[in-house]
Amino acid sequence: MISISRLSxxxxxxxxxxxxxxxxxxxxxxxxxxxxxxxxxxxxxSIICGISNASSGSITIDGHDTVRDxxxxxxxxxxxxxxxxxxxxxxxxxxxxxxxxxxxxxxxPPMIEKVLKSLSLWDKRNSKIMTLSGGxxxxxxxxxxxxxxxxxxxxxxPTAGVDVELRRDMWELVRELKKNGVTIILTTxxxxxxxxxxxxxxxxxxxxxxxxxxxAALMQKLGKKQLVLQLQHRILQLPKxxxxxxxxxSENGIVLTYTYDAQSARAGIAELLSDLTAVGxxxxxxxxxxxxxxxxxxxxxxxxxxxxxx
Numbered sequence: 315m316i317s318i319s320r321l322s323x324x325x326x327x328x329x330x331x332x333x334x335x336x337x338x339x340x341x342x343x344x345x346x347x348x349x350x351x352x353x354x355x356x357x358x359x360s361i362i363c364g365i366s367n368a369s370s371g372s373i374t375i376d377g378h379d380t381v382r383d384x385x386x387x388x389x390x391x392x393x394x395x396x397x398x399x400x401x402x403x404x405x406x407x408x409x410x411x412x413x414x415x416x417x418x419x420x421x422x423p424p425m426i427e428k429v430l431k432s433l434s435l436w437d438k439r440n441s442k443i444m445t446l447s448g449g450x451x452x453x454x455x456x457x458x459x460x461x462x463x464x465x466x467x468x469x470x471x472p473t474a475g476v477d478v479e480l481r482r483d484m485w486e487l488v489r490e491l492k493k494n495g496v497t498i499i500l501t502t503x504x505x506x507x508x509x510x511x512x513x514x515x516x517x518x519x520x521x522x523x524x525x526x527x528x529x530a531a532l533m534q535k536l537g538k539k540q541l542v543l544q545l546q547h548r549i550l551q552l553p554k555x556x557x558x559x560x561x562x563x564s565e566n567g568i569v570l571t572y573t574y575d576a577q578s579a580r581a582g583i584a585e586l587l588s589d590l591t592a593v594g595x596x597x598x599x600x601x602x603x604x605x606x607x608x609x610x611x612x613x614x615x616x617x618x619x620x621x622x623x624x
Contacts, residue, residue, distance in 0.1 A: 330521055407440060
């Protein structure tokens with residue numbers, strides 16, 4: 315649905331915001347773009363949506379070049395930007411209807427009604443924007459982006475600073491749009507949202523796209539699993555008979571942690587438990603855990619930044 319080829323953005327000051335980005339986003343998928351502040355997420359979205367110009371490279375939207383066929387390409391896109399920008403003196407109904415008209419779409423009161431109801435805005439349809447809370451204004455921004463029935467929806471930090479209810483409504487709407495074949499690209503600081511919602515994850519830092527992977531494959535490939543054992547008695551050090559690879563004894567000597575790759579066979583755990591029994595180290599409790607997407611993201615970005623500084 316979106317094809318980005320060798321895209322770069324360099325400002326007059328010489329600052330390189332994007333460096334040779336190539337990416338294909340599939341029709342009907344939810345793609346999460348993660349990265350620290352200043353990584354280039356918003357710059358990339360702005361260029362795809364035609365708000366900013368690239369220094370080099372090309373983008374096609376459903377086969378339409380965003381420079382040569384910008385009207386056709388732009389008509390397929392809905393954008394919810396980070397900043398809330400609406401006509402404060404206009405009503406909710408009018409501002410959403412006007413957004414639809416900007417794309418040359420014929421008036422469709424039933425469609426506008428459906429969008430407003432899906433975002434719990436129907437009761438506010440005749441209210442002026444200036445009278446709404448911040449969360450309600452955010453809902454209006456989403457409604458405006460959906461007003462012309464786009465095939466692609468960009469959500470740039472859509473739930474930053476909003477209440478839990480809006481966040482829940484937002485993701486329920488995203489799931490419904492995906493069912494209807496809409497392609498959704500989101501950036502978010504709430505990594506648990508990407509972990510729950512996304513089909514694929516892209517990680518960008520310092521203007522470079524350092525990884526694109528299916529979420530499940532990413533977590534399996536890069537995630538770590540841990541077995542945490544609560545020992546019955548304190549020990550001062552691990553016996554020499556134990557294979558200490560992946561084993562860490564806590565400072566108080568009462569917790570033993572075994573870290574292993576997500577793809578490792580679980581037979582290693584059975585062997586460890588057997589070895590502990592053999593050397594006379596009983597345990598009273600155990601549990602396993604796996605790295606979250608946040609752990610993986612932090613590790614990827616920190617490794618990349620430390621490598622760059624080196």
